[in-house]
Amino acid sequence: MAAVVISVLSLYVARRKDRRDALLKLHESLISPELQHGRRTVFLMYERGVRVEELSGEEYAVVNRALAAFDVVGLYCHKGYVSEKDVLDLWAVPLVRLKYAGRAFLEYRDAQVAGMPTWPRFRRLADHAETYLRARGVDVARLTGPTPGVPESRSEPS
Numbered sequence: 001m002a003a004v005v006i007s008v009l010s011l012y013v014a015r016r017k018d019r020r021d022a023l024l025k026l027h028e029s030l031i032s033p034e035l036q037h038g039r040r041t042v043f044l045m046y047e048r049g050v051r052v053e054e055l056s057g058e059e060y061a062v063v064n065r066a067l068a069a070f071d072v073v074g075l076y077c078h079k080g081y082v083s084e085k086d087v088l089d090l091w092a093v094p095l096v097r098l099k100y101a102g103r104a105f106l107e108y109r110d111a112q113v114a115g116m117p118t119w120p121r122f123r124r125l126a127d128h129a130e131t132y133l134r135a136r137g138v139d140v141a142r143l144t145g146p147t148p149g150v151p152e153s154r155s156e157p158s
Helices: 001-032 033-048 057-079 082-099 103-112 120-135 139-146
Strands: none
Touching: 001 057, 001 082, 033 057, 033 082, 033 103, 057 082, 057 103, 057 120, 057 139, 082 103, 103 139, 120 139
16 A cells, blocks of 8 residues: 555656646746747837738748747646646736737738637637736736837847
């Protein structure tokens, strides 16, 4: 009996460690200069009213990658590889900001594949992030407007 308890406890500890490691790896990926640049490009695009068709090939690629990365995060949450609550504790605000600032890009991508929304796991996770923030009394409307004062010099990765 003691061996069974020890085995179950060992499995539990290993699973927690695996989930923690997966979250840390996702977080490190999301804070990479490339993905930060992609998010900044989304926010600048929104703030300046830039249409998707006006993006350079490089800008399109970094925006696409930044949003696709959050679709993977949504998949990890959905599959239970990481705790959605932990992800929202860290990333709820950027998720909600991207949901609104990236709307035009998402609509553009949706039009390319009729009947199939692009990045459904990102969208679900962003909706959960909005609910999460509202439940904590956050004024989401303040997050969804243009980002004030994003310096030009920060629009490129360092």
